[in-house]
Amino acid sequence: MSVTIYVPGDSGALSLGAEKVAKAIAKEAADRGVDAKIVRNGSRGLYWLEPMVEVVTDAGRVAYGPVAAKDVASLFDAGFVTGGQHKLSLGDPEKLPYVAKQTRLTFARCGITDPLSLEDYEAHGGLTGLRNAVKMAPADIVKQVTESGLRGRGGAGFPTGIKWKTVLDTAADQKYIVCNADEGDSATFADRMIMEGDPFVLIEGMAIAGLATHATKGYVYIRSEYPHAIAVMTKAVEVARKAGVLGKSVLGSSQGFDIEIRSGAGAYVCGEETSLLNSLEGKRGVVRAKPPLPAIQGLFGKPTVINNVISLASVPIVMDKGAQYYKDFGMGRSRGTIPIQIAGNVKHGGLFEVAFGLTLGEIVDEIGGGTASGRPVKAVQVGGPLGAYFPRALFDTPFDYEAFAAKDGLIGHAGITVFDDSADMLKQARFAMEFCAIESCGKCTPCRIGSTRGVETLDKLAQNIEPEKQLALVTDLCNTMKFGSLCALGGFTPYPVMSAINHFPEDFRPATVAQAAE
Amino acid sequence: MVMQPASTELAARTAAVISEMKNLEGPLIPILHGVQEEFGYVPQESLPIIAEALNISRAEVHGVFTFYHDFRHNPAGRHVLKVCQAEACQSMGSDAIAAQIKQTLGIGFHETSKDGAVTLEPIYCLGLCACAPAAMLDGEVIGRLDADKIEEIAEEVRK
Ligand SMILES: Cc1cc2nc3c(=O)[nH]c(=O)nc-3n(C[C@H](O)[C@H](O)[C@H](O)COP(=O)(O)O)c2cc1C
Ligand code: SF4
Ligand code: FES
Ligand code: FES
Numbered sequence: 001m002s003v004t005i006y007v008p009g010d011s012g013a014l015s016l017g018a019e020k021v022a023k024a025i026a027k028e029a030a031d032r033g034v035d036a037k038i039v040r041n042g043s044r045g046l047y048w049l050e051p052m053v054e055v056v057t058d059a060g061r062v063a064y065g066p067v068a069a070k071d072v073a074s075l076f077d078a079g080f081v082t083g084g085q086h087k088l089s090l091g092d093p094e095k096l097p098y099v100a101k102q103t104r105l106t107f108a109r110c111g112i113t114d115p116l117s118l119e120d121y122e123a124h125g126g127l128t129g130l131r132n133a134v135k136m137a138p139a140d141i142v143k144q145v146t147e148s149g150l151r152g153r154g155g156a157g158f159p160t161g162i163k164w165k166t167v168l169d170t171a172a173d174q175k176y177i178v179c180n181a182d183e184g185d186s187a188t189f190a191d192r193m194i195m196e197g198d199p200f201v202l203i204e205g206m207a208i209a210g211l212a213t214h215a216t217k218g219y220v221y222i223r224s225e226y227p228h229a230i231a232v233m234t235k236a237v238e239v240a241r242k243a244g245v246l247g248k249s250v251l252g253s254s255q256g257f258d259i260e261i262r263s264g265a266g267a268y269v270c271g272e273e274t275s276l277l278n279s280l281e282g283k284r285g286v287v288r289a290k291p292p293l294p295a296i297q298g299l300f301g302k303p304t305v306i307n308n309v310i311s312l313a314s315v316p317i318v319m320d321k322g323a324q325y326y327k328d329f330g331m332g333r334s335r336g337t338i339p340i341q342i343a344g345n346v347k348h349g350g351l352f353e354v355a356f357g358l359t360l361g362e363i364v365d366e367i368g369g370g371t372a373s374g375r376p377v378k379a380v381q382v383g384g385p386l387g388a389y390f391p392r393a394l395f396d397t398p399f400d401y402e403a404f405a406a407k408d409g410l411i412g413h414a415g416i417t418v419f420d421d422s423a424d425m426l427k428q429a430r431f432a433m434e435f436c437a438i439e440s441c442g443k444c445t446p447c448r449i450g451s452t453r454g455v456e457t458l459d460k461l462a463q464n465i466e467p468e469k470q471l472a473l474v475t476d477l478c479n480t481m482k483f484g485s486l487c488a489l490g491g492f493t494p495y496p497v498m499s500a501i502n503h504f505p506e507d508f509r510p511a512t513v514a515q516a517a518e
Numbered sequence: 519m520v521m522q523p524a525s526t527e528l529a530a531r532t533a534a535v536i537s538e539m540k541n542l543e544g545p546l547i548p549i550l551h552g553v554q555e556e557f558g559y560v561p562q563e564s565l566p567i568i569a570e571a572l573n574i575s576r577a578e579v580h581g582v583f584t585f586y587h588d589f590r591h592n593p594a595g596r597h598v599l600k601v602c603q604a605e606a607c608q609s610m611g612s613d614a615i616a617a618q619i620k621q622t623l624g625i626g627f628h629e630t631s632k633d634g635a636v637t638l639e640p641i642y643c644l645g646l647c648a649c650a651p652a653a654m655l656d657g658e659v660i661g662r663l664d665a666d667k668i669e670e671i672a673e674e675v676r677k
Contacts, residue, residue, distance in 0.1 A: 015646050015661030047648035186604035189645040224551075224588055225644055227657050265547055265586035268642065282546030282572075284585040300543065342648065344609035349648030372610070381605055385642075415647065417606045431608070435642065 002035040003081045006054040006061075008111065009040030010196050011228045012189065017068060018051040024072040025053070034081055042197015044111030045351030046098050054093060057083040063090040098348060098367070103329060105337045106314045107353045110197035116235055118243050121200045127245070129319030133208045134253045138168055141212035145315060147323035149335025153190075154180055154271075154308030155383070155412045155488070157334075157401045160315075163305060166295035167213040170303040175215035177206050177257075178280065178299060178306040181222040181229070182264055182271035185384025187343040187415030191309035193351055195222070195229040198313075199236035200245075203259060205312035207250050208319055209305050210257035218259040219299070220309075221276055224266055234261050268385075268439040272487050273306045275441060286441045287487045308413070310339060329355035334400040342368045344417035361395030364418055375420040379504065381428075383412025385435050386492035388499035389419075389428065408499065410492070425504040429474075430458040432496035436481075436489060446481045447490025453477055454497065461508065471501070471508060525563060531556055532564040536571045546572060546582055550589055559590035595630040595637040597675040599623075600654045601663075603640040606647035615651045615663050616640070622672050636675040 007013075007022040022038055029036035043050060052065035053075075062083040064075060071088060078086040093099060104110075113120040121127065133141050146161025167175060179202065183191040194202060206218045222230050237259050240246045248256040262280060264270050270279045274288035277299050298304025314336065318326045327335045334356035340363060342349050347369035364370070364380055371377055379389045388409035390397065397407050404411050419428075433454030440448045454477050461470040478494035485491040501508055535552040539545045546568070553564050560583055569579045583589050601616050620626055623636060630637040646652035649661030655671055 011644075011659050012646055012649050012661065015649050015652060015659035050649070183645060184643060186643045187606045187647045188643075189647055192645040225641060225654075228659070229645075260542075262548070263551060264588075265551065266588035267586050279547060280544050282544040282582065283578075284581050286585075344606040344647065344650060346648075351648075385605060415606075417609055417647070419609045423609065428605070428608075431605070435604075439642075 002037055004037045004039060004056040005081070006039050006041045006056075008043045008051060009115070009228075010043035010050075010111075011192060011226070012047050013043050013050040013052070014228070016047075016050050016066065020069040021051045021053065021067050021072065024069040028072050028076050032076060034076070036081070039114045041113065042110045042115050043193060043351075044093060044099060045107070045193060046096065046348070047350045048348055049090065052090070052093070055080055055083060059083060061093055063093040063096070064088040065090055098350070098352070101367070102353050103337050103355055104353050105317045105326065105329070106201070106310060107194065107198070107339060107351065108317070109201065110193060113198065115197055115199055115232055116239060118200060118239055118245070121198070125320065126200055126316070127204060127251075129316035130204045130207055130245070130251060133211050133319050134251050138212050138214060141208065141319070142168055144323045145212070145318055148318040148326040149323075149330070149333070150311065150314055150318060150326065151334070151401070152308055153310035153314070153338070153413065154273075155410070157411070160307060160311050163295055163307070164209065164212050166293065167215065167303045167305050170296050172303050174217070174300075174302045175213055176299045176302055176304040177209045177213070177215045177218040177312075178277065178304055179206055179218065179220040179309055179312055180271060180273060180276060180306055181220050181226075181309045182276060183223060183226070183309070183413070184268040184271045185386075185413050185415050187381070187384060187417040188341050188413045189343075190339040190341055190351060190414070192226055192229050194309060194313050195226070196232050199233050200240065201313045201316055202233075202309055203236060203240050203245065205315040206259060207245065207257050208315050209307070209312060211250065211253070211255055213303070213305055214255070215303075215305065216256050216258070218257065219262055219280055220259060221262050221264060221270070221280060223264040223271075230261060230263055237261060267441075268435075269441045269487075269489055272489065275487075276306070277304065284441075286443055289486060310413075331355070331357035331398065331400055332402055334402070338399065338411070338414050340399065341413075341415045342418070343415060345371045345373055345420050346418040347372050356398075356400050358399050359395060360390060360397045360399065360416075361392075363399065363416060364395065368416075368418060371418060371420040373420045373422075375422065377418055378421040378423050379419045379425065379428075379500075381417040381419070381496060382415070383410040383495075384415050385432060386410070386488055386495060387412050387415075388495040389425065389503060390499070391503040393503070409495065425500040425507040426458065426462055429497045429500040429508075430455060430462075432493055432500075433458060436493040440489060441487075444485045444490050446484035447486075447493075450477050450481045450490070451493060454481075454493075467508075474501070528557075528561060528563055529567055532561075532567045533571070536568060540571060546574075546579070547586075550583060550586075554589060557593075559593045562591075595634050595675075597636040597656055598639065599636055599671060599675070600639045600641040600644075602642070602644050602646070602650070602652045604643040604647075606643070607650040607652055610650040612651040615668070618665065619668055619671075622668055623675070
């Protein structure tokens, strides 16, 4: 009898020892004469339980976690290959509350299937969206994506269908689909998880975008900090090409589409779409002024769809189940689901895909379970290094693009960092300025110089040198950066800085600062 | 047989990388990555060779080379340890972790140990933000860094 055992090959699981666990299981199985087939799946995203090992039994999948290599012998002793009880038993993974409470549309297969098995992908509903798209006129595909209400998940929330329509309507001999997999924001890992755990869904989404706009070439620009994602995507593209999903003819249709994987080179600003295009062209990653829009003059001057990984990976479900199905999830103008990434000092950190509309408090306290340290939550930063710090007083804010904007914040790529009461918000504000100074592309003076001045000013404040004057100066600098910057790096750095000052004034008050300095 | 002068060898190895990637659209960044993989850094002498092959100015190649944090101007140590210093890791004490690592290895950020064993660098997010504090040693990911794991890293690089 052969048993199938899943041990995630996801970077997060690997960072917690999954490789050693997989090796230990293989060795123990061989020693005991158990015929075990080990599948390296993606992660389901419950990182406090990783490495989470699953065994296929007659009664379905049974999970164990967090498993360390040293637990493996005792797992075999407990008969885990047939679902035996062990102190690490988690039962049916689908029934874990963190899993059961989610609505997994984009991440439907992540953590469940073998990432590089196209058969597995199809057996779990993959390629249905692309098969439907092949039979449709480009304008109808664009219409369906537009009607789904899908908005860009990279941060700006621009309607995906409308972007595609511009590219479709612009005539050119060559058009491109560029996938933005630069995922530089702290607290975000959804792109990484999907590329490592279900790469075909991204490939399928890009192929649909190609059919919808007459683009025949796609690039995935993946940050160099993600070597595992680059490796999986590279292999997946080869598999898809061999199977005729990519190549001269997409699934036997009259249009071709192929994908090339490119690695970034360690510049945060290259996540900004025009900087990314410059980087792909082999130039410095300097931000371009808009117009022209990339949809009209993008990569090498050609009409280009540039979308985030999750935007593109959400398209197959829209083309499979229909616009209305997707649109029925969510609230207001934020339709569908959003993979929220709960990170930092939090008990249950991980990926939680759900319809828009949960409140920040529900996400942090109920789903995240509060801090990992057990201390009170002081602040949460939403939306990465350009996102605002929210105090508990704003925990009733619903997760929705407009609701966050109304509170001087942003959803961004939906990453949330939890801080406990030991956080020093002056230090966090200083870091925001420092990060902007390190990563500025250098084009705008307010961003390049302002951020450096910001660091100096906050340092003076920390040393209690004319504190009132420094606070006024920082506020003034933030205004200049906000209105005088070409892109959101310089333009949004004021969000974390000013939210820290406004919501946590006690950390900036001369008296406390003076005490801390003594 | 006379030993080839180092510069001829360097030119040949650079040219080999270039010829492999030259036909890509926008080949410069892949070439710089390739050259760095070949030598462990991007030698100054490689830049004019790349410029000539791609028919662009040396200034342009230099500009691109210096823009990106990834490209090294000098050889790194045998091991490269990148320690995340971004917000999610900060919330889990990455400052203290970095201080401990610096003390254990006896070097600061952007420095290489005297024996050439290890180069230490800060990095801003590895996508392991739910497994913070995080680091990467020669491309291998490490989550939930603590004193024990730092000791393991130190042992590994001193091997
Ligand atoms: C400094 C900066 C960094 C950005 N980083 C990313 C990123 O890593 N990934 C991403 O998808 N979008 C990023 N964006 C947003 C992109 O410019 C762009 O809005 C997005 O790729 C469009 O795709 P979407 O409509 O699918 O969201 C960044 C923007 C700025 C200003
Ligand atoms: S705001 Fe900063 S990063 Fe953005 S274009 Fe200006 S200088 Fe470059
Ligand atoms: S380019 Fe100078 S302020 Fe924007
Ligand atoms: S912030 Fe450290 S891994 Fe993301």
